[in-house]
Amino acid sequence: MIRVGILHGAGYVGRKLIEQVLVHPEMRLDVVTSRSHENQPVWKAHSHLRGITELVFLAEIDVDLDVIFIAAAHGQGAVATGKLVDAGFNGLIVDMSADFRLKDAATYLARYGAPHPRPDLLNTAWFGLPEITGPPPAGTKLIANPGCFASAISLALYPLSQTGITTAVSVTALTGASGSGAVAKATTHFPSRSGNVKAYKVFEHQHEAEIDQLAPGLKYSFVPASGPWTDGIWGVAQLDLNKEGEIGSTFHAAYDQCPLIRLWPGQLPELHWSVGSPFTDIGWVQKGSQVAIGFAIDNLLKGAATQAIQNVNLALGLDQTIGLLP
Amino acid sequence: MIRVGILHGAGYVGRKLIEQVLVHPEMRLDVVTSRSHENQPVWKAHSHLRGITELVFLAEIDVDLDVIFIAAAHGQGAVATGKLVDAGFNGLIVDMSADFRLKDAATYLARYGAPHPRPDLLNTAWFGLPEITGPPPAGTKLIANPGCFASAISLALYPLSQTGITTAVSVTALTGASGSGAVAKATTHFPSRSGNVKAYKVFEHQHEAEIDQLAPGLKYSFVPASGPWTDGIWGVAQLDLNKEGEIGSTFHAAYDQCPLIRLWPGQLPELHWSVGSPFTDIGWVQKGSQVAIGFAIDNLLKGAATQAIQNVNLALGLDQTIGLLP
Amino acid sequence: MIRVGILHGAGYVGRKLIEQVLVHPEMRLDVVTSRSHENQPVWKAHSHLRGITELVFLAEIDVDLDVIFIAAAHGQGAVATGKLVDAGFNGLIVDMSADFRLKDAATYLARYGAPHPRPDLLNTAWFGLPEITGPPPAGTKLIANPGCFASAISLALYPLSQTGITTAVSVTALTGASGSGAVAKATTHFPSRSGNVKAYKVFEHQHEAEIDQLAPGLKYSFVPASGPWTDGIWGVAQLDLNKEGEIGSTFHAAYDQCPLIRLWPGQLPELHWSVGSPFTDIGWVQKGSQVAIGFAIDNLLKGAATQAIQNVNLALGLDQTIGLLP
Amino acid sequence: MIRVGILHGAGYVGRKLIEQVLVHPEMRLDVVTSRSHENQPVWKAHSHLRGITELVFLAEIDVDLDVIFIAAAHGQGAVATGKLVDAGFNGLIVDMSADFRLKDAATYLARYGAPHPRPDLLNTAWFGLPEITGPPPAGTKLIANPGCFASAISLALYPLSQTGITTAVSVTALTGASGSGAVAKATTHFPSRSGNVKAYKVFEHQHEAEIDQLAPGLKYSFVPASGPWTDGIWGVAQLDLNKEGEIGSTFHAAYDQCPLIRLWPGQLPELHWSVGSPFTDIGWVQKGSQVAIGFAIDNLLKGAATQAIQNVNLALGLDQTIGLLP
Numbered sequence A, B, C, D: 001m002i003r004v005g006i007l008h009g010a011g012y013v014g015r016k017l018i019e020q021v022l023v024h025p026e027m028r029l030d031v032v033t034s035r036s037h038e039n040q041p042v043w044k045a046h047s048h049l050r051g052i053t054e055l056v057f058l059a060e061i062d063v064d065l066d067v068i069f070i071a072a073a074h075g076q077g078a079v080a081t082g083k084l085v086d087a088g089f090n091g092l093i094v095d096m097s098a099d100f101r102l103k104d105a106a107t108y109l110a111r112y113g114a115p116h117p118r119p120d121l122l123n124t125a126w127f128g129l130p131e132i133t134g135p136p137p138a139g140t141k142l143i144a145n146p147g148c149f150a151s152a153i154s155l156a157l158y159p160l161s162q163t164g165i166t167t168a169v170s171v172t173a174l175t176g177a178s179g180s181g182a183v184a185k186a187t188t189h190f191p192s193r194s195g196n197v198k199a200y201k202v203f204e205h206q207h208e209a210e211i212d213q214l215a216p217g218l219k220y221s222f223v224p225a226s227g228p229w230t231d232g233i234w235g236v237a238q239l240d241l242n243k244e245g246e247i248g249s250t251f252h253a254a255y256d257q258c259p260l261i262r263l264w265p266g267q268l269p270e271l272h273w274s275v276g277s278p279f280t281d282i283g284w285v286q287k288g289s290q291v292a293i294g295f296a297i298d299n300l301l302k303g304a305a306t307q308a309i310q311n312v313n314l315a316l317g318l319d320q321t322i323g324l325l326p
Helices: A012-023 A076-086 A105-112 A119-124 A148-161 A208-214 A248-255 A305-315 B012-023 B076-086 B105-112 B119-124 B148-161 B208-214 B248-255 B305-315 C012-023 C076-086 C105-112 C119-124 C148-161 C208-214 C248-255 C305-315 D012-023 D076-086 D105-112 D119-124 D148-161 D208-214 D248-255 D305-315
Strands: A002-007 A027-032 A067-070 A092-095 A125-127 A142-144 A169-175 A220-226 A233-240 A261-265 A280-287 A290-297 B002-007 B027-032 B067-070 B092-095 B125-127 B142-144 B169-175 B220-226 B233-240 B261-265 B280-287 B290-297 C002-007 C027-032 C067-070 C092-095 C125-127 C142-144 C169-175 C220-226 C233-240 C261-265 C280-287 C290-297 D002-007 D027-032 D067-070 D092-095 D125-127 D142-144 D169-175 D220-226 D233-240 D261-265 D280-287 D290-297
Touching: A002 A012, A012 A027, A012 A305, A067 A076, A076 A092, A076 A119, A092 A305, A119 A125, A142 A305, A148 A169, A148 A208, A148 A220, A148 A233, A148 A248, A148 A280, A148 A290, A169 C169, A169 C233, A208 A220, A220 C233, A220 C290, A233 C169, A233 C220, A248 A261, A248 A280, A290 C220, B002 B012, B012 B027, B012 B305, B067 B076, B076 B092, B076 B119, B092 B305, B119 B125, B142 B305, B148 B169, B148 B208, B148 B220, B148 B233, B148 B248, B148 B280, B148 B290, B169 D169, B169 D233, B208 B220, B220 D233, B220 D290, B233 D169, B233 D220, B248 B261, B248 B280, B290 D220, C002 C012, C012 C027, C012 C305, C067 C076, C076 C092, C076 C119, C092 C305, C119 C125, C142 C305, C148 C169, C148 C208, C148 C220, C148 C233, C148 C248, C148 C280, C148 C290, C208 C220, C248 C261, C248 C280, D002 D012, D012 D027, D012 D305, D067 D076, D076 D092, D076 D119, D092 D305, D119 D125, D142 D305, D148 D169, D148 D208, D148 D220, D148 D233, D148 D248, D148 D280, D148 D290, D208 D220, D248 D261, D248 D280
Parallel strands: A002 A027, A002 A067, A067 A092, A092 A142, A125 A142, A169 A220, A261 A280, B002 B027, B002 B067, B067 B092, B092 B142, B125 B142, B169 B220, B261 B280, C002 C027, C002 C067, C067 C092, C092 C142, C125 C142, C169 C220, C261 C280, D002 D027, D002 D067, D067 D092, D092 D142, D125 D142, D169 D220, D261 D280
Antiparallel strands: A169 A233, A233 A290, A280 A290, B169 B233, B233 B290, B280 B290, C169 C233, C233 C290, C280 C290, D169 D233, D233 D290, D280 D290
């Protein structure tokens, strides 16, 4: 059994990681930490897990583990990773924060407004979105798990980026409130969120730097928005090919062998279909040279926890769907 | 025209008061204050009012007004009232906070955990729920506007309290998220509120002290809960008469002359019907000795702003529905 | 007073028209019809109007009226209009259906799949979106009120269409469930709609024919979607100018004199702001040659009832905002 | 492996049964039927199951199975059961409909308004709510699975029914829209359901007959209501003991050995906690002689599918939680 620890398990990403590890047939959840909930049962933070796990939050992680997921905030992921590395942890680290996703420290500084806490570790990290990057190379000790918007949009745009298309792609995508985390914020205040849609960081979302790495060379613009639901990202990418041509074969070539991508030719996927699942749904509709590509994922699963499991499965030589499909 | 000021107009109750005064044919909104939004247009706090009012938030209220609504937090309502009185304001004050609702300072201390800021003014206040208390007596200078749960439940129970019923009445009522105010809180975090119901302050809600004053002598218990919507209170009161008897005539006798109460014999009102309106909806179903009384109001309207207008209309000798019905 | 009748007043558009006419200072609501609710009080269909109006649904409309709004389904609007004209009605008809919006019967047949019921009346109709078309010309007896998506998108695109821009504009817009009407449908089934987003009629929405008339010459594509809320349309139009240039002055030039359009330079409007109001909110963000234009309306108000009032106000020589703003 | 079939698998209960059987380590899903979706993949009805199961809906069930779940409408469950019995099916039938829940045909007629289709089979059925009735007796061939409201309320009231309490218990409980099934209805129309609460069948809900069997001898009244969410039942039972006394020990005695019941002394459970899980959450608050008991379940899981699995596990001698907990 793979011995697993989760650092900072009291938030939403932590919760999903706990649930995923508990159902994984090859994993055993040994440690979950939370300073704010130290010595309390895990169900004190996640009531619905009462009766399912007897684990108690610890303050510190043990290094006698095979895999550690770090569900810390941006900036703190690199610090926690550094501490584990410095303490001689020799297993696999999966950092859920943005800290090791960008290849160079200068882009990190530009996007996150602070110098990278551990630039010395940057080139040891594998930024892994399995359907695009493939499995982590042998010997990988640090995996940077992609962001939620970045995962969804990169998967929708990556096949296009392989075709040499030069026309602009317009992306509008909406995310649920769980993407803002477990702490109440003005943007997740129920009266402001329910029945509302609100664009934010128009053309300035920090995940664009990840998309640039995963679907390079494409000219795109991105309007992110908050939608009135809890889980899931739904979006549309539109482009005009400026010529005749068929877009579907590109997607089939890219993803037909991917068990966790579902293609929907001739229709755009509904948000509901992927919520609660490890799947990415991608569909398209074409009319002459006009193309609409729809995409949807669960922001906490394919956008975080199940993608992390997928990455670990691959790093450890398991089938990537183990623990993710019945 | 009645010259109106609103103290602390940047919150939800303030917003509804602004809207009500703007459509009131006998009122003119002269001043709205907000320290956090000083010198900003009102629409900076209430975007939907852009194009409707050009008013700018002031920091301080003017005393050259006929009516001042104070939409401050509990504890601060009395302080603000005291300052106005001390400054020689001679018009009508409507305090939307809990501060002048309870007749004696000791109950206030017990319910709110702090000594009353201005006990000297307590006996000058009129605690007014028009359909129960009638209009403010001549010369009233300070009106204490009832709480939202208190308004809804008192109106549902008051007719029973006139009958000498001695059996216990069980009340379960749910409120929307706007009742928690405009500032984000853990209880209004979208992922926790959407699709959820959560009881709180079971048998301990502070509005019970108001209900005790408005529907005295009744043996009741109250389970308040948070529901997954923004506006409105919906609840059910159940009792067993322990004898044959018909309950409907009691409600008709109490409310048939009340233009802002709608009675629904034989059915319980839906929450939707009263939301956005100044009405209280009350219905009942009886089966043998079992009785269910359903009730619904808009917590920010009958539970705050329109009830305040109703009280002012009556205090100034106007028809109580002026400005509230087309 | 303008004597008003509403044909088919039991649906959602009918409800909003009733409410708008009741608060209009120059209008008097004389007749509301509904065959399914014949001889029942209006509040039997619209519970929240109990206590506000004593009107009873009639089966047939009276022709002794100044204005008749027809809130019938597509295809039936033209039939009802024709019957009124044939019966000698000499007042103003406002048809809320799609039947008189398109200039020629061939486009109608192509879009709606049935021959136009009354092509003889087509050239008597004024297709009026006031901020684009201006007021109805003197003598107008039949106004075709635009569709909800058409109103929102045309207002967002019209200024662009005046600039000679040739690059493709990508529109993604989401609408609430009230746009589907008062009768339950699979697309408005709560478990399917709540927490979901679903694209439909991608590149094929029938309102495109209206947009073609109102913002002609523009190359655009439109992905409509259903969102998990009741009222309101929210959308984004994106384009790449392919050159430097500033887009804002175009919008100011087009709409600065329009009291029911609110411009938001540098930000995209939230859906909430316009819901419940007669306003159209339009904002924009530009980064280099990339442009995002956001727009929002209440689909039943600016998308139907208040736009109809606006059209009637203008046709009768009143200020267009009478009855719409306090 | 236990060979399982599901009759009528295209609805919501069918969907949850499919999901539960797919993750059950001792079960193999061999057949799912749906006449409306004959020969279509299961994911045509349940999009989120694409990529998870390759099963295709059949029109007819095979009798070469160990367990058949019948997810038919009331009235049709008995007919389908009868056909299976007549065809010589010798395995275990679990009828999800109401048809075999009531012990006598006369009560069925009174509650459902139609004669029982197969009264000859009534006394062969085991009405099983495991925490109250215990496991099905050896040789059971037909299990009647309880209704959703009946399960929740009976579990909340059963311990009280063991104490000889004679005072009236008032129950108010709200259910989500999935309880109305997969077909759109007026009561699940999004604009009517969202932001609304609506009581229905006050004191007349058909599940009362089941509660009478499971928690006999108790004097209770029940107000059911529809809440604005998809999954889950949340409710409160209130009573006045009319004497001093402590209620908690009763619940501990009844349920401390039940792995799928979670007790919450001193607080009422939130709806969220049980949604998506096989658990029943029960909590209580007591103040003097006043008692509030809160309860929550997932109406499609403990109220249908997972309770059915629990019953089958017990009937087949397995641990009742197999396939339900990780």
